[in-house]
Amino acid sequence: MNLFQFCYGLIHWLVDLINNIWYWLGDHLPWWFGNFFTDVGDFARSHAHIAVMAILLEVLIIIIIALINVLNFIWLDRKFMGRMFDFYGPYYVGYRIGGWLQNLADGIKLFVKEIITPAKADRIGFFLGPVIFVGSSFAALVTIPLGWDFYIGTNSGPTVPGVYPGVPASLLIAFMFFAIAPFSILISGWSSNNKYTLIGGMRSAAQMMSYEIPMLLCVASVVLLAGSFSFHGVVAAQHDIWFAIPLFIGFIVFMVCLVAEVEIQPFDLPEAEAELVEGWTTEYCGMRFGLFMMTSYLRGYIGGALAVALFLGGWQGPGFIPDPIWFLTKAYIVFIIVEWMRWSVPRVRVDQILNIGWKRLLPLAMLNLLVAATLKVWGVF
Amino acid sequence: MPAKKRARSPGFVLRPMFRTGTQVGRSLFLGKPNTILYPYQKLDLPPTYRGKHTLDFKRCIGCSNCVQICPNDCMWMQKLEDPELGKIERPGIDMGRCLFCGFCVEVCPTVAIHETVEFELADRDRSKLVFSPLDLRDDKYADKVVEERLKRKLPLLDLSKCTSCEKCAGECPEMSVAMMPMEGVGRSKPEINLAKCTSCEKCAFACPEKAIVMEDVYESYFEMPEPKFLLMNCTGCGACAKACPADVIYMVEMPGTEKTLKDGKKGKPKKRAVFVLEKCVGCGKCYRTCKFSAIEMAGVRK
Numbered sequence: 001m002n003l004f005q006f007c008y009g010l011i012h013w014l015v016d017l018i019n020n021i022w023y024w025l026g027d028h029l030p031w032w033f034g035n036f037f038t039d040v041g042d043f044a045r046s047h048a049h050i051a052v053m054a055i056l057l058e059v060l061i062i063i064i065i066a067l068i069n070v071l072n073f074i075w076l077d078r079k080f081m082g083r084m085f086d087f088y089g090p091y092y093v094g095y096r097i098g099g100w101l102q103n104l105a106d107g108i109k110l111f112v113k114e115i116i117t118p119a120k121a122d123r124i125g126f127f128l129g130p131v132i133f134v135g136s137s138f139a140a141l142v143t144i145p146l147g148w149d150f151y152i153g154t155n156s157g158p159t160v161p162g163v164y165p166g167v168p169a170s171l172l173i174a175f176m177f178f179a180i181a182p183f184s185i186l187i188s189g190w191s192s193n194n195k196y197t198l199i200g201g202m203r204s205a206a207q208m209m210s211y212e213i214p215m216l217l218c219v220a221s222v223v224l225l226a227g228s229f230s231f232h233g234v235v236a237a238q239h240d241i242w243f244a245i246p247l248f249i250g251f252i253v254f255m256v257c258l259v260a261e262v263e264i265q266p267f268d269l270p271e272a273e274a275e276l277v278e279g280w281t282t283e284y285c286g287m288r289f290g291l292f293m294m295t296s297y298l299r300g301y302i303g304g305a306l307a308v309a310l311f312l313g314g315w316q317g318p319g320f321i322p323d324p325i326w327f328l329t330k331a332y333i334v335f336i337i338v339e340w341m342r343w344s345v346p347r348v349r350v351d352q353i354l355n356i357g358w359k360r361l362l363p364l365a366m367l368n369l370l371v372a373a374t375l376k377v378w379g380v381f
Numbered sequence: 382m383p384a385k386k387r388a389r390s391p392g393f394v395l396r397p398m399f400r401t402g403t404q405v406g407r408s409l410f411l412g413k414p415n416t417i418l419y420p421y422q423k424l425d426l427p428p429t430y431r432g433k434h435t436l437d438f439k440r441c442i443g444c445s446n447c448v449q450i451c452p453n454d455c456m457w458m459q460k461l462e463d464p465e466l467g468k469i470e471r472p473g474i475d476m477g478r479c480l481f482c483g484f485c486v487e488v489c490p491t492v493a494i495h496e497t498v499e500f501e502l503a504d505r506d507r508s509k510l511v512f513s514p515l516d517l518r519d520d521k522y523a524d525k526v527v528e529e530r531l532k533r534k535l536p537l538l539d540l541s542k543c544t545s546c547e548k549c550a551g552e553c554p555e556m557s558v559a560m561m562p563m564e565g566v567g568r569s570k571p572e573i574n575l576a577k578c579t580s581c582e583k584c585a586f587a588c589p590e591k592a593i594v595m596e597d598v599y600e601s602y603f604e605m606p607e608p609k610f611l612l613m614n615c616t617g618c619g620a621c622a623k624a625c626p627a628d629v630i631y632m633v634e635m636p637g638t639e640k641t642l643k644d645g646k647k648g649k650p651k652k653r654a655v656f657v658l659e660k661c662v663g664c665g666k667c668y669r670t671c672k673f674s675a676i677e678m679a680g681v682r683k
Contacts, residue, residue, distance in 0.1 A: 083405045083408040083409055084404055084405050084408075086408055086414050086415045087414045087415065088414050088418070091418065340398055340401065340402065341394060341398055343401060344394070344397035344398045344400070345393065345394055345397050360390070
């Protein structure tokens with residue numbers, strides 16, 4: 001039973017429960033309602049309606065899981081950073097669970113703050129920036145499956161052998177949505193009408209130039225070995241060996257590019273706190289800033305999930321652990337290592353990132369593609 | 382000089398990561414973070430920390446040196462009635478104006494004021510920041526702390542017992558005791574040069590009247606002004622002797638100044654003030670008390 005079937009069953013049961021009362025009402029109310037009750041009840045019981053509701057429920061479940069994980073990630077990040085710099089992280093709010101509730105408290109605080117739009121800002125762009133950023137990140141999130149049966153699907157899975165469940169080109173869709181964020185950063189940086197935000201947005205665009213191509217080349221090598229554009233296909237191809245082992249160079253390049261993609265420490269040029277005040281989020285306040293911050297951690301979560309799915313075997317693991325838990329454990333480990341690097345190394349300069357991207361990572365990514373092609377020709381995969 | 386190793390690209394990342402990793406390991410497994418959880422844990426402050434003051438009522442002589450040196454004018458002398466010590470004057474402190482410079486501690490000739498490590502003095506009411514001497518009183522604190530200032534045993538003269546026998550001057554091996562004549566009195570008193578004195582206690586042993594006593598005296602950081610006496614203006618009223626906190630001033634009769642009364646008898650002789658400047662703490666109380674400008678003191682506010 002996959003997630004769609006579970007949700008379908010749940011919605012069906014709920015609709016039946018309500019329809020009992022609804023039909024009883026239609027039987028006992030006066031005659032001038034005509035067939036209204038029966039028509040509405042029949043529509044609610046139809047396959048199309050229940051399927052749409054089931055898909056909505058699936059999306060809700062995936063997003064709630066992601067948000068809980070984001071809370072965990074923020075807490076883990078702050079606690080880990082604290083220990084690294086020899087202080088306690090969050091401590092008092094949620095004292096008995098290690099200060100876990102601090103993030104919720106911060107969120108409530110951001111919710112009650114006023115949202116100010118600068119007087120000379122471009123209002124539409126200023127509003128659209130967070131919308132595109134958050135929307136594209138969630139869109140990238142919902143394409144990623146957490147297990148063989150735990151994904152957002154529109155049917156109960158294929159019956160033909162050799163066809164993978166889920167969206168056929170889910171990997172391409174995920175990377176497409178994942179790469180939209182720099183545009184929203186540029187939009188919000190431009191529309192804030194502030195020199196720091198503008199420089200931050202421009203830096204984001206320049207940074208995207210340098211890391212996007214090596215990353216997609218690494219993804220291309222993975223797709224070449226797996227022979228499929230869907231996450232299920234890629235993970236299924238890693239049943240015997242993780243792609244991180246034959247494509248070790250590609251894994252390293254992919255991780256570096258991922259760090260640049262989610263804009264954390266060595267490559268957080270758009271949000272360089274020492275140079276630009278708060279980078280492209282300088283003019284944002286209240287829950288808009290909260291959404292930006294939450295989404296940047298959400299992108300960390302997506303990045304970890306992508307790395308796990310593409311290179312670290314996805315949910316492949318010992319059978320007694322459920323797939324999603326095994327998948328998330330790997331994602332947490334990737335995230336912790338990335339955070340470790342984040343709080344250890346200084347920021348690169350804006351000219352250095354172009355050097356790194358074009359002189360180091362691009363040749364390495366080409367070499368990696370060559371390795372993948374050789375392995376494919378030899379028939380190893 | 383050995384050639385410096387040039388770090389390669391992975392070294393730029395792995396070396397700091399190793400450093401922070403060991404830090405996390407140490408912090409997680411070997412101990413706690415360096416931070417103090419302030420309201421629950423308190424910092425171990427050094428004993429020389431400048432916080433709220435304490436006042437030792439038994440050491441304090443009420444000289445008001447602290448009140449005079451205070452740069453912010455936040456101290457005042459308060460008159461008190463103590464069951465043990467009688468009528469006394471002790472300083473109080475307005476913490477709202479205090480800048481914790483520590484001058485009052487340094488200037489105190491008997492080291493009666495100390496600054497403690499207590500720093501949580503904030504209050505919603507401004508009047509609660511004003512501490513009277515009774516709030517500051519802690520007679521045990523001064524004995525507990527180790528003071529930086531050196532103590533020195535010095536011979537101090539009680540002029541009322543002195544008979545001008547000159548034995549102390551003859552006994553002193555360093556020639557630091559000199560008999561100086563007191564103008565108008567007709568006898569001399571020993572003046573002790575404290576710079577020469579080696580604290581050998583021979584003068585105290587030699588004195589037949591026990592007028593010289595060896596006492597522990599704190600060395601002062603400050604060079605205090607000394608009173609200059611003008612005999613011409615002195616009326617012998619004795620106000621300065623009453624005001625002096627350190628028993629420096631003695632009223633001595635001047636023989637030959639008695640007035641002849643109408644019935645032929647002679648009246649009481651005039652008195653004059655005699656200063657034993659070795660004990661003087663330089664507070665200027667005598668200068669402020671004297672109404673006849675018989676005492677001059679440079680550098681002291683009237």
